[in-house]
Amino acid sequence: MIVHHETTGDPARPTVVLSNSLGTDLALWAPQVAALAERFHVVRYDSRGHGRSPVPAGPYTIEDLGGDVVALLDHLGIERAHVVGISIGGLTGQHLAVAHRDRVDRLVVADTAAKIGEPKTWRERAALVTRDGMSAVASGVVERWLTPEHAAAHPEKVRWLTEMLLATDPTGYAATCEVLATTDLRESIAGITAPTLAIGATGDVPTPPSATRAIAEAVPGGQYREVDAAHISNVEAAEDFTSALLDFLA
Numbered sequence: 001m002i003v004h005h006e007t008t009g010d011p012a013r014p015t016v017v018l019s020n021s022l023g024t025d026l027a028l029w030a031p032q033v034a035a036l037a038e039r040f041h042v043v044r045y046d047s048r049g050h051g052r053s054p055v056p057a058g059p060y061t062i063e064d065l066g067g068d069v070v071a072l073l074d075h076l077g078i079e080r081a082h083v084v085g086i087s088i089g090g091l092t093g094q095h096l097a098v099a100h101r102d103r104v105d106r107l108v109v110a111d112t113a114a115k116i117g118e119p120k121t122w123r124e125r126a127a128l129v130t131r132d133g134m135s136a137v138a139s140g141v142v143e144r145w146l147t148p149e150h151a152a153a154h155p156e157k158v159r160w161l162t163e164m165l166l167a168t169d170p171t172g173y174a175a176t177c178e179v180l181a182t183t184d185l186r187e188s189i190a191g192i193t194a195p196t197l198a199i200g201a202t203g204d205v206p207t208p209p210s211a212t213r214a215i216a217e218a219v220p221g222g223q224y225r226e227v228d229a230a231h232i233s234n235v236e237a238a239e240d241f242t243s244a245l246l247d248f249l250a
Contacts, residue, residue, distance in 0.1 A: 002075050003068050004052035005045035009037035014105070015081040016040045016249065017069060019089030021111075021232065022176055023134075023141060023165040025051030028086070031238035035246060043081070045072055047089070049172020058175020062183040065176075066095045073103060082249050084108040086234055087207065088176065091116060094185050094215070097192040106249055107192065110199040110241070111231050113211035114189050114218065119181035126174035126181075134166050134173065141165060145232040147203045157235060189218050196222045197248040199241065201233040223248065 006026060016036055018029045026044035036042045046053040048060060048068055069092065073081060082105050085093035090112030097104045128136050142162050143151070151158050198216040200209030209226055216222035225244045229236035 001048070001054055001056065001068065001071065003045045003048055003054070003072055005043055005072060007076070008033055008042040008044075009040055011041045013039065013041045015076075015078050016042050017073070017081045017083050018042065018044045019069070019083065019085035019092050020045075020047055020050065021087035021089055022180070023050075023168050023173060024161070024232075025164060025167075027051075027164065028232070029234065031234060032242050032245065035242050039246070039250065040082070043072070043076065043078075045069075047092070047176065049176050050168055053172075055169045055172040055175075058171065059178030060175045062091065062095045062179050062185075063099070065092045065179060066099060069096055070100055070103060079103070080105045082106045082108070084110075084245065085112065086110045087112050087231065088116070088180060091179070091183055091185070094189050094192070095183075097194045097196070098185065098188045101193055104194045107194045107196045108199065108245060108248060109196070109212070109215060111201050111204050111207050111212065111233050112198075112215070113207045114185040114215055115183065116180050116207055122177040122181040126177035129170045130174045133170050134168055138162055138165050144205050145230055146236050147230045150229070150236050161232065161235070186214075186218070189215060190220070192219045195248075197244070198222060198224050199233065199244055200224065200226045201229040201231065201237070202226060203228070203230040204233070206231050
């Protein structure tokens with residue numbers, strides 16, 4: 001299976017793979033694409049069960065999500081890439097850097113943790129969307145993605161993110177919730193050898209900055225940056241987030 005993807009920039013340049021969060025698609029990275037494409041070959045993709053990617057039967061595992069990235073790199077003829085992931089995309093990036101370290105050049109993980117939440121919470125959410133659809137969780141999820149102040153000042157971002165979440169297939173969303181219920185990389189990330197940057201957000205509730213900072217502290221030589229935003233910091237604090245990416249990847 002090859003997930004839906006889009007490429008931007010010169011393929012002769014180093015590749016950056018961008019991995020989206022739960023309930024979003026590759027459009028989430030719109031604030032970063034132009035700046036990254038000036039220096040890199042940018043590959044965005046929809047995680048399985050999301051966007052225009054296939055929705056195989058679940059539940060999914062972190063090995064499934066990581067394997068999809070490896071299969072995509074193979075499909076595109078790319079041996080190594082920088083990997084940038086937000087939320088569950090950051091969890092995928094950590095797994096790749098542990099299990100497929102020969103494919104990861106530099107790693108950036110944002111608004112994430114080595115273990116995100118508790119199994120009961122994710123399984124309850126999966127059951128809810130399976131029964132009642134994405135509208136059952138939309139408002140509660142999106143209100144955690146942006147700080148209240150930013151959401152009030154930018155209703156267009158709230159609409160955009162809400163539409164993206166509502167467009168997610170409930171089956172794919174529920175199957176991906178099981179990844180979050182079963183993945184705990186807290187011990188294994190000490191084996192990451194790729195240079196790693198963790199970007200935390202001051203107002204992040206699902207993955208507080210202390211949890212993101214813990215990744216940088218666990219990975220040998222890991223670096224930590226913090227921006228003023230909530231859980232989807234690449235949208236809320238786009239300029240600072242992009243600057244941190246470029247500084248590290250350059």
